[in-house]
Amino acid sequence: MLETTMDVQLLHRAASAYYLDDLRQAEIAELLHVSRPTVSKLIAEARRIGMVRFEVLDPSAGDLADLELRLRERLGVARVRIAAGDQVQRGFRGVGDLLGEELRGLGLRRGDVLLLSSGKTTYAVSGMAGLPELPGVIVAPTVGGQQEPDPSFQTNEIVRRFADRTHAEPRFMFAPAQPSPSLWDSLQADPSFLAITDLWRRARAVVVGVGEPYRGRESLTSVVPRDEPLLEPAVGDINLHFYDAAGEAVAFPGSDCLVRPSRELMRDIPDAIALAADVRKAPSILAGARAGLFSTLITDEPTALAVLAHPDSAV
Incomplete structure (x- = not known):
């Protein structure tokens, strides 16, 4: 289980809308019926707890x-x-x-x-x-x-x-x-x-x-x-x-x-x-x-x- 005090399902919906559906934060706020600052906090928390992960590929790295x-x-x-x-x-x-x-x-x-x-x-x-x-x-x-x-x-x-x-x-x-x-x-x-x-x-x-x-x-x-x-x-x-x-x-x-x-x-x-x-x-x-x-x-x-x-x- 991901450790957070926030609603995990709400975190997932916000992160999915932002990173997968390419919605803007204002659109996500309207979709979830929350404020835009809340959306920003949800996205940041999803990243903090590892729900969202990024990989930056090094083009100089070998196979x-x-x-x-x-x-x-x-x-x-x-x-x-x-x-x-x-x-x-x-x-x-x-x-x-x-x-x-x-x-x-x-x-x-x-x-x-x-x-x-x-x-x-x-x-x-x-x-x-x-x-x-x-x-x-x-x-x-x-x-x-x-x-x-x-x-x-x-x-x-x-x-x-x-x-x-x-x-x-x-x-x-x-x-x-x-x-x-x-x-x-x-x-x-x-x-x-x-x-x-x-x-x-x-x-x-x-x-x-x-x-x-x-x-x-x-x-x-x-x-x-x-x-x-x-x-x-x-x-x-x-x-x-x-x-x-x-x-x-x-x-x-x-x-x-x-x-x-x-x-x-x-x-x-x-x-x-x-x-x-x-x-x-x-x-x-x-x-x-x-x-x-x-x-x-x-x-x-x-x-x-x-x-x-x-x-x-x-x-």
């Missing part, structure tokens, strides 16, 4: 369908979707729209489980208007993050935002990403924690972000140590699973006690959708595909071109 095919073949994944232009500069709106299309295509039903990971991209798209209605679908976090100061790494907050937008059923995990050894042992017998790990095993789909290379990385969850020599080879991470250029796991002190699904469990989820839009993530995307941690990639045009141009892309 995205051909680019998607080339990138899919290079990565060896099931699907690739590419948003036109630089989505980092556009607040990931195109990525959010494509995610909405992919989720609609999955045909998720009441009782199905959808998992969400943390990260700046997943946080950005979690409240966007282009997401589908998912009543009865259970949404749960993939990693702990209760103590994180950055909302991008607070998985419960991402789940809440997503559920508010889609009317899915949220499930929350009250655990840090890296519990102490004693808390880790307690969690293994905690009913609420076990309920979440059961959802991980039942998941129909998962939406993950792709972290950029560890070296020089600015955005990092608080549980991952800075300046850790063992993490220097890491070119990316998905769900706090760090990996090198070959897609092999990179461990670091405390990584054996992180709250996250295992790599094996991640590979067993039928649909794993990765969101990654940043040219710095080209090696992260390549290696993540080699690790088998996603089956669908949603990215943008500059990032897709950077992946294809990367020296490792032919390996």
Whole structure:
């Protein structure tokens, strides 16, 4: 449902008359028996809540369908979707729209489980208007993050935002990403924690972000140590699973006690959708595909071109 305090049917009639029937605002006011300022407010509200959407095509953009095919073949994944232009500069709106299309295509039903990971991209798209209605679908976090100061790494907050937008059923995990050894042992017998790990095993789909290379990385969850020599080879991470250029796991002190699904469990989820839009993530995307941690990639045009141009892309 579109979130607004105004009459949705009246919004639809005003927007349809203005954008589809090409009526002037004065004509719409007479048709709807409202004032002209009211018509202006109705049209503006219809745009604000996502009832009306615009696409501005870039004539210099390449053939995205051909680019998607080339990138899919290079990565060896099931699907690739590419948003036109630089989505980092556009607040990931195109990525959010494509995610909405992919989720609609999955045909998720009441009782199905959808998992969400943390990260700046997943946080950005979690409240966007282009997401589908998912009543009865259970949404749960993939990693702990209760103590994180950055909302991008607070998985419960991402789940809440997503559920508010889609009317899915949220499930929350009250655990840090890296519990102490004693808390880790307690969690293994905690009913609420076990309920979440059961959802991980039942998941129909998962939406993950792709972290950029560890070296020089600015955005990092608080549980991952800075300046850790063992993490220097890491070119990316998905769900706090760090990996090198070959897609092999990179461990670091405390990584054996992180709250996250295992790599094996991640590979067993039928649909794993990765969101990654940043040219710095080209090696992260390549290696993540080699690790088998996603089956669908949603990215943008500059990032897709950077992946294809990367020296490792032919390996």
